[in-house]
Amino acid sequence: MNTVADLILAGALAAVWLAAGLLADRLPAARSARELRRRAGSLTVLVVAGASVFVAVPVVTGLVPGDSAAPSAALASAIPALIVLTASLHLLGRVRRGAGAFVSAPHTPVPPGLRAAAAHPLMLVPLQVTALATLLGLPIAARVVEVPGADLAGIAITVVGVAVLAIGVRAALRHSRLSLLALAPLGRSRPRVPANIR
16 A cells, blocks of 8 residues: 555545544533534534544555554554543533523523533543544554654654643633533522512
């Protein structure tokens, strides 16, 4: 297999997961329950497409004769993609079902609790880390970086580690802020004592 074919496979994988990571970041910003449900549905489709492309990479490289770097490039995103498929997809389904509860009133603003659920770090972080890892696979597919034993690999792992930490902290702070907004009405409301009890 040639480098162009490897880049096409790695590029398709990166494109799908990058789209999923960007859409996941915009998920809590939905203005209505219908929009949140639509975005959650689109994100589910992108996750399934990303998993399909991930499975297609070794199948295609196995069918085409010659040496290929595409499986090594795809392997960089294997662990975060597995977390997406086991944990994030479950949370995404809960958000979609929660937004679907407002199907009779589609223009209802997104409730704060549902918005906080849409910003859950266990959903956002694995999606965005998978997108970042697929980008890391592009120089491997282009054969710019040889795996294993390249000096650039150590630098790339350090950069990705810092980026993962930044994504995690950002997602945790965002979820915490939205969770506090969901609890704020409870703190502000005071129970009213009926007049006949006073």
